Amino acid sequence: MTECRRFRIGYALALKDGQSLMQPSLANLAKERGIDLVPIDIARPLSEQGPFDCVLHKLYGDYWKANLIDYAVKNPLVPIIDQPDAIERLHNRISMLDVVSELGSSQEKETFGIPKQVVVYDSIALSESGEVGSLRFPLIAKPIVANGSVESHTMSLVYRHEGLLKLKPPLVLQEFVNHGGVIFKVYVVGDYVKCVKRSSLPDVSPETLNCSEGSLSFSNVSNPEKYYENYMYLEETEMPPMSFVTNIAMGLKLAMRLHLFNFDVIRDSKAVNHYLVIDINYFPGYAKIPSYEIVLTDFFWSIVHKSKTEDDIEDSAFGGDKDDKLLICSHYDT
Ligand SMILES: Nc1ncnc2c1ncn2[C@@H]1O[C@H](COP(=O)(O)OP(=O)(O)OP(=O)(O)O)[C@@H](O)[C@H]1O
Ligand SMILES: O=P(O)(O)O[C@H]1[C@H](O)[C@@H](O)[C@H](OP(=O)(O)O)[C@@H](OP(=O)(O)O)[C@H]1O
Numbered sequence: 001m002t003e004c005r006r007f008r009i010g011y012a013l014a015l016k017d018g019q020s021l022m023q024p025s026l027a028n029l030a031k032e033r034g035i036d037l038v039p040i041d042i043a044r045p046l047s048e049q050g051p052f053d054c055v056l057h058k059l060y061g062d063y064w065k066a067n068l069i070d071y072a073v074k075n076p077l078v079p080i081i082d083q084p085d086a087i088e089r090l091h092n093r094i095s096m097l098d099v100v101s102e103l104g105s106s107q108e109k110e111t112f113g114i115p116k117q118v119v120v121y122d123s124i125a126l127s128e129s130g131e132v133g134s135l136r137f138p139l140i141a142k143p144i145v146a147n148g149s150v151e152s153h154t155m156s157l158v159y160r161h162e163g164l165l166k167l168k169p170p171l172v173l174q175e176f177v178n179h180g181g182v183i184f185k186v187y188v189v190g191d192y193v194k195c196v197k198r199s200s201l202p203d204v205s206p207e208t209l210n211c212s213e214g215s216l217s218f219s220n221v222s223n224p225e226k227y228y229e230n231y232m233y234l235e236e237t238e239m240p241p242m243s244f245v246t247n248i249a250m251g252l253k254l255a256m257r258l259h260l261f262n263f264d265v266i267r268d269s270k271a272v273n274h275y276l277v278i279d280i281n282y283f284p285g286y287a288k289i290p291s292y293e294i295v296l297t298d299f300f301w302s303i304v305h306k307s308k309t310e311d312d313i314e315d316s317a318f319g320g321d322k323d324d325k326l327l328i329c330s331h332y333d334t
């Protein structure tokens with residue numbers, strides 16, 4: 001009797017991300033389907049570890065990147081999920097959203113875009129009327145860098161010009177768009193797409209613009225625990241059409257050459273059926289989505305069962321997707 005071949009997926013994740021994702025329920029399900037999830041020792045050359053049938057990672061820095069490149073050169077048929085250069089695009093809040101503008105327009109009645117935004121490198125630009133002056137208040141000031149640090153999630157809602165003067169560049173100033181206090185988070189795992197609702201910043205009325213402080217600092221307003229605080233209110237909000245969300249997701253996946261990401265979408269309260277993508281995150285906290293073990297195991301299975309030919313080398317060394325075997329399955333949930 002022939003033994004079933006087993007597959008080994010090496011993963012390199014920060015401690016917190018590994019603890020959240022690699023729960024026994026995921027490891028056991030993957031094992032049942034012939035896949036062993038193996039932690040990578042990031043202090044040692046990757047090429048001395050393994051063998052691996054796939055490498056998953058969410059780590060940054062030149063040392064790690066060099067380690068991955070060395071491994072990819074020596075193991076050109078092993079998919080690396082995902083290519084470091086492709087991930088890096090999401091570490092800058094300007095290049096992150098540029099990709100949305102590069103997507104073709106929607107064939108449906110819904111339309112999408114990004115909020116108007118300006119990058120500011122120094123305090124002088126904040127007091128000038130130039131590009132900053134062309135933005136309409138309220139604004140959100142976001143750090144340019146989105147690298148997972150606490151600071152990269154710390155933002156300010158700016159109501160009036162005087163609020164700008166307290167800010168410390170470099171930063172991105174983005175127009176705040178009223179959207180009814182609900183955000184849609186769209187999780188992508190290969191061809192799988194799931195959209196959930198979360199709490200967001202409440203709408204800003206013209207009265208608030210005049211009465212409040214010049215600016216207000218905030219962070220992590222759309223974490224799931226906030227959902228439960230606003231449960232009743234969120235329930236009433238209608239989801240965007242799944243086909244619309246899936247089209248954006250698959251467009252982003254192709255354009256960014258990434259398999260694992262989520263993006264935040266809001267619906268403009270002032271326009272009919274107009275949506276704005278405001279944030280894209282690499283390898284988000286998938287353990288938050290129901291049955292994430294099945295979703296991830298299906299994805300791992302599809303990756304390790306892809307046929308490997310010389311033609312695939314260029315793509316597959318960094319996890320390209322020439323021959324997708326995953327069915328597109330899309331889900332809405334909260
Ligand atoms: N242009 C905007 N208009 C209205 N609300 C916005 C806008 N940009 C951001 N927000 C609100 O601010 C929150 C944080 O913004 P953003 O998603 O860019 O930050 P983040 O720290 O990168 O988030 P994540 O935790 O998803 O990585 C959003 O969830 C949303 O509630
Ligand atoms: O710590 P960084 O690298 O920034 O990544 C975060 C993402 O930016 C967030 O979007 C994730 O939260 P959501 O899954 O709620 O979007 C968040 O998920 P987590 O709260 O489960 O860790 C992280 O993946």
Ligand SMILES: [Mg+2]
Pocket residue numbers: 222264279
């Ligand atoms: Mg976000």
Ligand SMILES: [Mg+2]
Pocket residue numbers: 146279280281
């Ligand atoms: Mg983000």
